[in-house]
Amino acid sequence: MLDIRFVREHTDKVIEALKKRGYPADTIEGLLSIEKRRRELIRVVEEEKQQRNRLSQEIGRLKKEGRDASHLMHQARMVSERITKKDAELRELEESAKKELLLIPNIPHESVPIGEDERENVEVRRWGDIPEFTFEPKNHWDVGESLGILDFERAGKIAGARFVLYKAEGALLERALINFMLDLHTREHGYTEVFPPLLVNRDSMTGTGQLPKFEDDLFKVEGERGFLLIPTAEVPVTNIHRDEILNEDDLPIYYTAYTPCFRREAGSYGKDTRGLIRQHQFNKVELVKFVRPEDSYDELESLTVDAEEVLKRLNLPYRVVTLCTGDLGFASAKTYDIEVWFPAQGRYREISSCSNFEDFQARRAGIRFKRKGKKGTEFVHTLNGSGLAVGRTVAAILENFQQEDGSVIIPEVLRPYMGIDKINSKLKAQN
RNA sequence: GGAGGAGUGGCCGAGUGGCUUAAGGCGGCGGUCUCGAAAACCGCUUCCCGAGUAAUCGGGACGCAGGUUCAAAUCCUGCCUCCUCCGCCA
Structure with missing residues (x-):
């Protein structure tokens, strides 16, 4: 399996290397667009998780003091629901990226002679x-x-x-x-x-x-x-x-x-x-x-x-x-x-x-x-x-x-x- | 096949819903001391992902996968692995 970070940072190199093997390069582009969406979603979902963590902490403190936290709990539930949905979406993206990645062959070493068969x-x-x-x-x-x-x-x-x-x-x-x-x-x-x-x-x-x-x-x-x-x-x-x-x-x-x-x-x-x-x-x-x-x-x-x-x-x-x-x-x-x-x-x-x-x-x-x-x-x-x-x-x-x-x-x-x-x-x- | 028990960082091990930011110990690394070493003392020490030149910040991971909940190492369900006893077996 190739390193996804290497693929996105050295895309040309990867495509060229795989071409030498007779491997089609269009899957790389598909992979990279999944990867881009994946990283965007990670950023969004992590922000929401941070918010949920803060709310939960606050709820815990209020309850310990014996005060009412139902307002915050309602708010937290809404955030949690959004997270559950986005997490599922993220998991799907990760799975399809992994699936693609598992099918891409290794990059030949530079000392390997170029040839067809x-x-x-x-x-x-x-x-x-x-x-x-x-x-x-x-x-x-x-x-x-x-x-x-x-x-x-x-x-x-x-x-x-x-x-x-x-x-x-x-x-x-x-x-x-x-x-x-x-x-x-x-x-x-x-x-x-x-x-x-x-x-x-x-x-x-x-x-x-x-x-x-x-x-x-x-x-x-x-x-x-x-x-x-x-x-x-x-x-x-x-x-x-x-x-x-x-x-x-x-x-x-x-x-x-x-x-x-x-x-x-x-x-x-x-x-x-x-x-x-x-x-x-x-x-x-x-x-x-x-x-x-x-x-x-x-x-x-x-x-x-x-x-x-x-x-x-x-x-x-x-x-x-x-x-x-x-x-x-x-x-x-x-x-x-x-x-x-x-x-x-x-x-x-x-x-x-x-x-x-x-x-x-x-x-x-x-x-x-x-x-x-x-x-x-x-x-x-x-x-x-x-x-x-x-x-x-x-x-x-x-x-x-x-x-x-x-x-x-x-x-x-x-x-x-x-x-x-x-x-x-x-x-x-x-x- | 049947009945029980257990899985927490490199290792041991605490932890039965929010004082866990996973205690404590061992091991490892660095330092003080020493001619040198040991001992003692002080500090550091899990991994993955994202952002950043970086210091750092955020998220996640307690066998695995789901679920309940505002919140799960902790509660529920399924699975896997290991241990003990019974049965069977090369």
Whole structure:
């Protein structure tokens, strides 16, 4: 959420920034006219409240002295009635201003390249050697199915399309990756592990920006409580500190969380219909930071490096791209995508998305901090990134480390977690 | 699911309609004292909104949402959360 004061004081800047995202500017004008009426009404209603307070005080004094106050009481009732009416009007204005404000995306950072869509994202670096194959590399789902470690057919029977059943070494690989990632981030990168609720309320979804705009992307649980399944651990973990005032000394706060994630994937029919890339349920290890505003861009760099380190240790080739203004997520001011190499597709594909939201989420969620020796509060900056999406990491391992005989070599760092160095058909699970 | 009890500033805690401008304490910050520290003493210390360059002024917030009243932390209704006991349960 943008600061309404910033919007009215720097209107041109806001409109220009949003234009870069392809966001229509006319809603800003509507918002500002509501805001203008809101402030006028506040002035009027507060004057009347002051009058009511004075009258009430006077009534109290007269009554204590045992004198008649009915004349003043009548007068006060009239004022109160006016206040009730205007307060309701004011509440309506505030609600519609908030409603508009919640739908306006964040302003891109000045370093973000201007562009329309993902074709104009800018590559910033590459790491690792793209593997050369003496045979035609197979898709990860073919590798997985013939090893008997991924079963899409039965998952379809159990749940439906876009689900997978991991079996034997497949399930083991998934679990090993989760543990490896969490261990790396907690032991070497200084993150605190948390395991949050997977169902959240609407306030939490609004705090991080999924609501009200992206309701269609979310799974809902039937019932009067209105729970929503998390599409990412970003939601529950960022909301850990919702409506809190932190001390400057508490910052920065780093959390890492493994959670399953649930996404409707509405509107992506026909995209990645096979394989692990786009599932309704997938595992992810997430990194979340709460930092001081002046540190947030350095923190974005180190967050991205922390996520990249997972791929380096797994020896998976990747590149990092800066998302252009047109491809930037709703809440983000700047995002780096990390893309891992998929040999069968012959291209890099997203495996992590690392974003600085500046104070956009903090303002929605009321996450503030107090500076030492200073009055008042400021919003923290929040960041998060995948470190990494686990299913896609499995897919990348299966594709990059597949052998001609159909087996898959396990990256060395995972061997202590798995107790094997290779998945091959001899170990193939029972069918 | 049933029966009770409770939610007040960073924390503890007083407050049953107007002497509350939310007491008092703890913690924190600054000062006096001291070689330095502790102790003691003095002062400052919730947040949000509006107006103002500012000092400041005004309004609002006592779990949340309504209501009664000239006036609500206080009374009424609904909801949420936590605690205790009973029942059920991985």
